[in-house]
Amino acid sequence: MFDTRGVSPSPTRAEAAALAELDPRVRPLTLAAERTLPVLPALGALLPAGLPRGATLAVSGSAGRSFAVALLAAASRAGSWVAVVGAPGFGWRAAAELGLDLARVVVVDPVPPAVVPECLGALVDGFDAVLLGAEARVPGASARRLAARARERGTVLVAVVEPWFSSGTRERAAQGPLADVADLRALVEGEGWGGLGSGFGRLGGRQVAVELEGRRLPGRRRQSRLWLPGPEGAVAPVEAPHLEVLGRHAPTPPVRSTA
């Protein structure tokens, strides 16, 4: 009845690993904690179980855009659809380098402000993950409704606040779209670029410090240091972590107030 000729009786190590990876996915019962979207291995320290479905994330900091894209990269590779809204100038090549599958990305731009809540409602219904840029202004009342709808539908909402050149800089970072209702908040600050000298070299990688906190997170707070992007554009963990970073904000240079 079954064609067993091509199947070897004992699986090789690679096959066993693949089977082990497959096993949790084909189990008929899924616990709430297991309803997650996969994340890149480099983000495993921050989200060991993956990205919880239905969660709302507020991402701020100078490397927020890259981090938000990196968060959704593995999910899109695994077949999830991602919508990008209110993020003009989306860097497609950078997104591809971070691992996003561009075949499963839909961009909605521009969105007239009057229909933003309705538009986001439709996105939450249809997509597995929605990336909101700073241009998607969500009024306070509908933000709560939107987050509730995302939780019910199992859609991950990632709202990015872009401090650079979006006027107002860091003061607004705390009150970006959905910041009040977010289950998880990530502060992603660049700690310096490599590869560039005074008139020579080219941009290599950037080290960032990620601080993730939220009520749905065991232990409430996690920190990690990443290459975001790494020298080839992908995400990689920083091999030797700075031990003293724990419990302290990454140093943020002050905003110059006068010319």
Add this chain to the structure above:
Amino acid sequence: MSGAGTAVRTLAVLCPDWEVVAAGFEAADPRPVAVVRANRVVATNAAARADDVVVGARRREAQGRCPDLLIVAHDPARDARAFEPVVAALATLTPRVEITEPGVCSFATRGPSRYFGGDEALAQRAAAAAAGAVSAGPDLDVRVGVADGPLVARLAATRAGRGRPRVVPPGTAAAFLAPAPLAALAAFVPDPDVLDTWERLGLTTIGEVGALPSGAVVARFGPAGQWVHRLARGLDPQLLRPEPVPPDVTVAADLDPPAERAEAVAFLARTLAEELVDRLGGWGLACTQVVVIAHTEHGETHERCWRLDGPARASGAPRSLAAAIADRARWQVDGWLSGPAATRPTAGVSRLVLAPGSVEPARGRQLGFWGGEAGAGERVVRAVARLEGLVGPDAVRVAEARGGRRSGDEVGLVPTAAVDVSVAREVALTFGAAPWPGRLPAPSPSVVHRPARPAEVLDAEGRSVEVTGRGEVRRPPHTVRVEADPPHDVVAWAGPWPVDQRWWDAEAHERRARLQVVTDQGVALLLGRADGSWWVDAVYA
């Protein structure tokens, strides 16, 4: 169903170019017409084919070949609705007409053929009834074929003339098919790749495949090979062993208040279809035919049998099968409610019944392996349609690889209306391989300003930094000021990298020097110098 192997004698009615006819054009319309779905031609009429408009061509390409081509959007619901009178006319000959797809239907001839005096007489009657089905307007172009098995009958119908049915005598299906090219089966064979393989091996006709030893074909080409081989020998390829329909899987629900419009039925149909697929799934079965029965308050009944073929069944995903069943129920009710006055019901639909017509062992996936993504594409299609209504079709876009030197040139955005989102696309971004010398290497900027934002780049003494004609920076950049923002000190920089492209085109010609800088806030910018001023081209955010 008859016993194993032998095919059921079947009459097939085929309306050529049905998508075009359903859109309101006569079969012999002299104007070229193409029906388009997701920017691709899905059907044409004879006049368009004479101008080399082929199915599968892009819309723009088709218009290029035939400038006065009339373009009509594809609408499966319209096709099904328009086909309803034809089915109703055939239903006067026999109770069980199977709608294979809008434009094609078939029924078993055993009973009606004896009653009407043979296959030939029945075929003539069927052709006359179907051609005159639409009382207003000219006769439809209808082709009728009678043969052993629904597929052979359908192929016979394609060979029939208008008003001249093609009857393949019993037991001669193999001889009828033998000279036909293998390509005639392309739309029906479970795995079309096998046809390519045979063609490359020098087998061009169905008869040549049928002449091979059965065991060898099965061993080498698997189920698809067996399928064609059985067909070529005049056996029924579809069902080796018909499964009995299990009891108690029929699902039904009442509508209160009764539905006057098809939209109201659609929602219920979806729920019922999911339940039907679920119940059959419990027996390890999937249906290949579904019977949709609608009742009205006044006791009127409308029953149609639909064959489920195509991608929904091939994918085996329960959700898409349920969606296909629900679509057919909606089309049927729509066709009934909006049909001619003589056949239209006198009251709203009050009860909907879905019953499996025939079943096969389910081959489908049972669970969404990768985290429940089965049906994700379908959800996205619905969301995209809704968004297009909200923000306009040009504001909902997907990426398409293009290639280029500047950041943001590599990928173009095309409206989702122009691509089929429901099927897997490949955005093959071979950034590394594509020959674009002068492009900046990875990592790429995550925010690309289009248009670029004006900036000032000053040296230590506050003068604007110049790039010489040789592509050199004489005085290193010291501060960057972008629009009204406070200036930022430059802590590291490199470049400039000049690019001089499209010099053959006066409008697109671009001479640009690019500079990477990192500011004291740790922000990396890609600056561009063009036409004597500085711009922020992109941000590494």
